[in-house]
Amino acid sequence: MAFKAGVITFPGSNCDRDMAVALEAVTGEAAVRIWHGDADLPDSLDFIALPGGFSYGDYLRSGAMAAKSPIMRAVVAAAERGVPVLGVCNGFQVLTESGLLPGALMRNAGQTFVCRTVPLKVENTSSLFTQAYSEGETVRIPVAHHDGNYFADEATLDSLEGDGRVAFRYEEAVNGSRRDIAGILSENGRVLGMMPHPERAIAPASHHAMGGEDGRRVFESVIKALVSA
Amino acid sequence: MKVRILVRLKPGVLDPQGRAVHHSLEGMGFDGVDDVRIGRMIEMDVVDGTSDETLNTMCEKLLANMVIEDFAIEKLEGEKETA
Numbered sequence: 606m607a608f609k610a611g612v613i614t615f616p617g618s619n620c621d622r623d624m625a626v627a628l629e630a631v632t633g634e635a636a637v638r639i640w641h642g643d644a645d646l647p648d649s650l651d652f653i654a655l656p657g658g659f660s661y662g663d664y665l666r667s668g669a670m671a672a673k674s675p676i677m678r679a680v681v682a683a684a685e686r687g688v689p690v691l692g693v694c695n696g697f698q699v700l701t702e703s704g705l706l707p708g709a710l711m712r713n714a715g716q717t718f719v720c721r722t723v724p725l726k727v728e729n730t731s732s733l734f735t736q737a738y739s740e741g742e743t744v745r746i747p748v749a750h751h752d753g754n755y756f757a758d759e760a761t762l763d764s765l766e767g768d769g770r771v772a773f774r775y776e777e778a779v780n781g782s783r784r785d786i787a788g789i790l791s792e793n794g795r796v797l798g799m800m801p802h803p804e805r806a807i808a809p810a811s812h813h814a815m816g817g818e819d820g821r822r823v824f825e826s827v828i829k830a831l832v833s834a
Numbered sequence: 835m836k837v838r839i840l841v842r843l844k845p846g847v848l849d850p851q852g853r854a855v856h857h858s859l860e861g862m863g864f865d866g867v868d869d870v871r872i873g874r875m876i877e878m879d880v881v882d883g884t885s886d887e888t889l890n891t892m893c894e895k896l897l898a899n900m901v902i903e904d905f906a907i908e909k910l911e912g913e914k915e916t917a
Binding site: 670 | 901
């Protein structure tokens with residue numbers, strides 16, 4: 606099956622190539638690279654990834670400028686049609702700034718840039734992005750961010766929890782996120798934003814990618830869902 | 835027309851930067867500081883007659899993040915720039 610994934614590159618993105626490499630490794634198909642200034646997405650994309658990095662130099666707020674770039678209008682429209690969208694790290698910040706996901710990512714509570722592999726609990730194992738994980742499983746995926754401190758008001762947090770929209774939760778103190786939230790799903794479950802980098806954890810540690818392989822199943826989940834659909 | 839926009843974290847939103855600066859001030863011996871919160875000031879030159887509605891929309895859609903921030907708009911009409 607041809608699986609057509611697109612990776613958006615903003616000025617200042619720096620994990621776009623990693624994301625494309627990971628997608629190709631998992632899907633066997635080269636990902637389409639898309640520039641932020643394009644007004645339209647290529648036809649019939651099966652999946653869109655917003656990569657990590659420092660889009661627009663993190664000017665104003667992380668992800669704020671990228672969220673208003675021409676391509677994001679097309680990404681929002683595609684997400685509304687149900688095209689799966691994954692935002693990692695800066696991509697997660699872009700998703701909250703664009704309104705596709707609730708809340709905001711603030712400066713880490715400890716003020717420092719956090720760069721290490723962290724344990725995560727997979728909280729929802731039935732979503733489009735997490736169904737290849739087992740219930741209650743702990744996985745280890747790298748984080749690398751300065752603004753990963755997830756904030757939303759109590760009512761929003763309660764509704765995220767109540768609707769099973771918390772996909773991943775930190776199992777140790779990382780950045781001060783409310784309720785240790787590391788990744789959340791959109792209301793229709795077709796959009797996932799997460800601070801940890803699954804694209805850096807797609808091969809065993811003996812491989813050149815040193816992050817382990819716990820992130821691989823994020824991509825495998827989506828493929829499995831789309832193939833069986 | 836010159837417009838000055840103050841963007842501030844909403845009350846109740848933890849400000850790690852402000853807290854760190856508070857710590858530094860205390861470390862320097864300034865012990866009369868109860869709280870520090872850090873915001874952002876944006877100055878714009880806009881066409882005379884730009885409506886409040888337009889300015890508000892600019893703030894709501896880009897200059898502030900309404901999930902965590904409030905903004906205040908101050909118009910500095912006729913005020914000469916002082917270097």
